[in-house]
Amino acid sequence: MRKEPRRRPIGQNRMLSLLDALERDSRADAVIDVLTGRVRALPLGRARDVLHGKPLGHPAHPLLVQVPVGSWMSAAVLDLWPGRSREAGALVGVGLAAAVPAALAGAVDWAELRREQTRVGLVHALANTAALGLYGASLVCRLTGRTGAGRTYGFLGLTAVGVGGMLGGHLAYRQASGANHAEEVPHVVSEGWHRVGGVDEFPAGRPVRRTVDDVPVLVVRETGGAFHALAERCSHLAGPLSEGTVADGCVECPWHGSVFRLSDGWNVRGPATAPQPVFDTRVVDGCVEVSLRGPDAAPPGPGTDAGPARADERRLHGHGA
Numbered sequence: 383m384r385k386e387p388r389r390r391p392i393g394q395n396r397m398l399s400l401l402d403a404l405e406r407d408s409r410a411d412a413v414i415d416v417l418t419g420r421v422r423a424l425p426l427g428r429a430r431d432v433l434h435g436k437p438l439g440h441p442a443h444p445l446l447v448q449v450p451v452g453s454w455m456s457a458a459v460l461d462l463w464p465g466r467s468r469e470a471g472a473l474v475g476v477g478l479a480a481a482v483p484a485a486l487a488g489a490v491d492w493a494e495l496r497r498e499q500t501r502v503g504l505v506h507a508l509a510n511t512a513a514l515g516l517y518g519a520s521l522v523c524r525l526t527g528r529t530g531a532g533r534t535y536g537f538l539g540l541t542a543v544g545v546g547g548m549l550g551g552h553l554a555y556r557q558a559s560g561a562n563h564a565e566e567v568p569h570v571v572s573e574g575w576h577r578v579g580g581v582d583e584f585p586a587g588r589p590v591r592r593t594v595d596d597v598p599v600l601v602v603r604e605t606g607g608a609f610h611a612l613a614e615r616c617s618h619l620a621g622p623l624s625e626g627t628v629a630d631g632c633v634e635c636p637w638h639g640s641v642f643r644l645s646d647g648w649n650v651r652g653p654a655t656a657p658q659p660v661f662d663t664r665v666v667d668g669c670v671e672v673s674l675r676g677p678d679a680a681p682p683g684p685g686t687d688a689g690p691a692r693a694d695e696r697r698l699h700g701h702g703a
Contacts, residue, residue, distance in 0.1 A: 401552055404505060405498040414500050421493035433487040434652040441560040441655060443491055446484035447550075451543060453477035454517065458540050461533045471524035474517055474536060481514055491560065494638045494653040496619060499559045502549055509546035513539045562656040564617040568674060571595045575664070575671040584609070584670065589633060591624035592672075599661060599672060600624050600633065602644055610644035611661035611672040618654035 426433065435442035454477045460470035485507075492503040516539035523532035553559045571594055578592040584603040591614055592599045598614035600623045612633070614623050621637030628634075632650055634641045640654035647658035661672040 401502065401549075401556070404502055405557075407501060410501065410504055411497070414497075414504055417504075418493040418500065421489050424490075426490070430490055431652040433483075433490045435487070435655045436649065436652045439655055440562075441487075441491055443484060443487040444550075444554070444560070446480070446487050449480035450477040450484060451547070453480065454513075454536070454540055454543060457536055461536060467524065467529045467532070470536070471521060471532065474521050474524070474532075478514065478517055478521065481510075485510065485514075491653065494618070495559050496557075499553060499557050502553055502557065503559070506546050506549035506553060509542050509549060513542035513546060516542060559619075560655075562617050563615060563620040564613045564656065564659055567597055567613045567659040568677075571597050571674045573674070575666075575673045577666075577669050577671050578611075580669050581665060587628055589624045589626060589628050591622070594661075594672060598622075598624070601663075601670065601672070602628055602633065609663040609665070609670055611663050612642060612644065612647050613659040613661075616640055616642075616654060617649070617656040617658055618652075623658075 424430075431437075433442060435445075438445070453473045457470040457473035457477070460466040460473065488503075488507070488510075492500060492507065495503060516535050520532045520535035520539060523529070523535060554561070576594045578594065578599065578601055579590075581603075584590050584601055586603050586605045588602070590601045590603075592601055600612045600614040602610045604610070612623065615621070616623055616635040616637065618635065618638055618640050621635040621640075623633050623635055623642070626634045626636045628644070631645060632641050632643050635654070638653055639651070640649060641651040642648065642654070642658045643650055645660075647660035649655065649657045660675045662675050664671050664673075
């Protein structure tokens with residue numbers, strides 16, 4: 383039987399159709415698995431969280447790419463201006479140097495994405511790699527006196543950068559890579575206390591999933607009897623924290639290994655760059671109740687004593703003041 387070609391949804395342009403097809407294309411999955419494994423194996427230590435953008439509270443890659451893109455765009459403008467080839471060459475060199483940390487930050491983010499996102503991200507990386515090669519050739523030509531060829535390679539490189547930027551925008555905004563997937567929780571959960579179950583429904587040390595106003599909530603009971611509650615969907619890519627591991631006052635996301643402190647939701651370890659919304663807890667008539675911690679509470683962070691956290695718990699993690 384002849385297979386009918388896949389039709390584009392009504393009103394969807396060809397570009398979006400191609401991008402949707404790219405998300406579904408599995409032919410490069412084996413290569414993606416090898417590359418992501420190698421990126422994860424890089425001995426980056428604490429620098430990995432810096433590259434993710436954890437100190438900024440959002441991914442660092444979009445910020446870092448501003449320098450190479452801005453330099454190369456400025457070089458293109460100067461290439462259209464008579465007698466400014468030398469300055470344009472200097473900007474090409476600045477862009478090449480700045481592209482190295484930007485590419486490394488993008489790689490560590492890419493290695494922790496969903497399958498559909500990594501497929502688009504691979505082509506994004508290939509386009510940017512082509513741009514680097516073209517700008518490298520442009521710089522060599524300029525240094526050896528072949529200014530015309532240097533300009534040509536520069537404009538080709540800018541075209542490749544534009545393609546890479548379009549794919550990066552698709553990743554960030556269409557596929558929500560790098561977005562805070564827990565941001566909407568304070569806008570959805572209603573004020574006040576919400577009953578989530580009897581005390582006996584929460585075994586000590588085990589994560590339990592409950593729902594408040596259709597928002598999944600993670601509830602963890604400590605051995606000593608204290609309760610903690612966080613938004614259950616990981617801020618990184620909405621991974622199910624209730625399926626994660628609880629240890630030393632923290633929960634680890636089972637998808638990409640982000641670690642959050644139960645007492646205040648602080649993202650102890652990336653790739654998550656945003657903390658989890660946290661709920662206050664209380665026990666009333668043998669039932670556990672939770673209430674979303676308001677904006678007037680102390681912001682989470684290293685050394686913060688928000689909620690029922692204990693000083694010895696923070697020292698155990700090494701996150702005290």
